[in-house]
Amino acid sequence: EAAAPKLGNVTILATGGTIAGTGASSTTTIGYTAATVGVERLIQAVPELAKVANVTGEQVFQIASENMSNEHWLTLAKRVNVLLAQSNVDGIVITHGTDTLEETAYFLDLVVKSKKPVVLVGAMRPSTALSADGPLNLYNAVLLAASADAVGKGVLVAMNDQIHAARDVSKTNTSTPDSFKTTELGMLGYIQGNKPYFYHVSSRKHTTDTEFDISNLQSLPQVDIVYGYANMGPAALNAFIAAGAKGIIHAGVGDGSLAHKVVPSLSAARKQGTVIVRASRVGQGIVARNGEANDDELDFVAADTLNPQKARILLMLALTKTGNSKEIQRMFYTY
Numbered sequence: 016e017a018a019a020p021k022l023g024n025v026t027i028l029a030t031g032g033t034i035a036g037t038g039a040s041s042t043t044t045i046g047y048t049a050a051t052v053g054v055e056r057l058i059q060a061v062p063e064l065a066k067v068a069n070v071t072g073e074q075v076f077q078i079a080s081e082n083m084s085n086e087h088w089l090t091l092a093k094r095v096n097v098l099l100a101q102s103n104v105d106g107i108v109i110t111h112g113t114d115t116l117e118e119t120a121y122f123l124d125l126v127v128k129s130k131k132p133v134v135l136v137g138a139m140r141p142s143t144a145l146s147a148d149g150p151l152n153l154y155n156a157v158l159l160a161a162s163a164d165a166v167g168k169g170v171l172v173a174m175n176d177q178i179h180a181a182r183d184v185s186k187t188n189t190s191t192p193d194s195f196k197t198t199e200l201g202m203l204g205y206i207q208g209n210k211p212y213f214y215h216v217s218s219r220k221h222t223t224d225t226e227f228d229i230s231n232l233q234s235l236p237q238v239d240i241v242y243g244y245a246n247m248g249p250a251a252l253n254a255f256i257a258a259g260a261k262g263i264i265h266a267g268v269g270d271g272s273l274a275h276k277v278v279p280s281l282s283a284a285r286k287q288g289t290v291i292v293r294a295s296r297v298g299q300g301i302v303a304r305n306g307e308a309n310d311d312e313l314d315f316v317a318a319d320t321l322n323p324q325k326a327r328i329l330l331m332l333a334l335t336k337t338g339n340s341k342e343i344q345r346m347f348y349t350y
């Protein structure tokens with residue numbers, strides 16, 4: 016008799032979110048309570064997990080992801096690195112609220128020091144809802160984390176039968192189960208019939224190829240985001256600078272344009288040492304260096320295709336190494 020194939024060991028790190036949420040009735044899909052179901056119950060709800068991996072669970076936090084903080088990220092990333100350094104862990108799944116899932120995924124993509132799979136997963140509907148999407152999403156995520164095909168691909172997001180790269184995926188709809196998309200750069204593949212299928216890889220550096228090390232960090236530099244709009248003035252920007260921001264992401268209109276009224280404050284902040292990154296509120300496309308502003312003259316950085324919330328993450332990590340805007344620009348074209 017042939018021996019059964021050896022299953023990989025996957026640790027599920029639970030952080031809360033709607034995947035662990037409960038509502039008043041089976042038709043409650045808004046106004047439910049996130050982060051109420053513990054990791055053991057999440058695992059018990061999907062007995063099929065035992066067919067694809069030896070699963071163990073750990074409750075790291077129990078929060079709605081709108082409350083995710085830099086400190087949570089450091090705690091989570093350190094735990095991931097400790098676990099992945101163990102020979103008895105083959106992959107990690109992180110259950111997470113969807114609101115900031117793309118941010119946590121990109122943070123980990125830049126600081127995890129392993130080629131082993133790390134897969135983030137969430138749900139758009141609470142666990143008590145009709146057609147809850149959490150159980151199948153979790154099954155797919157565990158299957159992916161246990162798969163040799165996922166090794167070395169960077170941190171992945173598994174939602175709605177699709178595989179996305181952490182850098183490029185976004186939540187694109189407030190409530191539908193197909194919310195997670197890599198709209199223009201393209202998702203990496205699908206999960207179908209108990210198998211992952213990959214078609215693309217991300218060309219940017221990640222995980223073992225990055226220069227960032229959070230192992231001795233207790234906090235991250237303050238970086239805030241100012242949103243661009245018609246009639247924008249410098250009030251919010253000035254408040255962030257006064258509150259001690261070491262970096263500002265300017266989520267500008269269009270391809271990262273700067274309104275005349277905000278340039279003096281941005282420029283003065285740069286001269287005091289704050290790093291200014293020009294991103295865009297549009298959601299797709301490039302913000303090019305020396306495009307809509309003379310970045311060389313202003314000593315600013317262009318965000319390339321990173322959305323503002325992901326540009327914030329890269330800038331925080333960049334600032335742990337340097338305040339030099341040319342060096343930081345190199346990082347924005349590397350990661």
Ligand SMILES: NC(=O)C[C@H](N)C(=O)O
Nearest residue numbers: 032033079080112113114
């Ligand atoms: N669908 C969700 O998970 C949303 C929830 N507010 C969260 O991010 O925790």
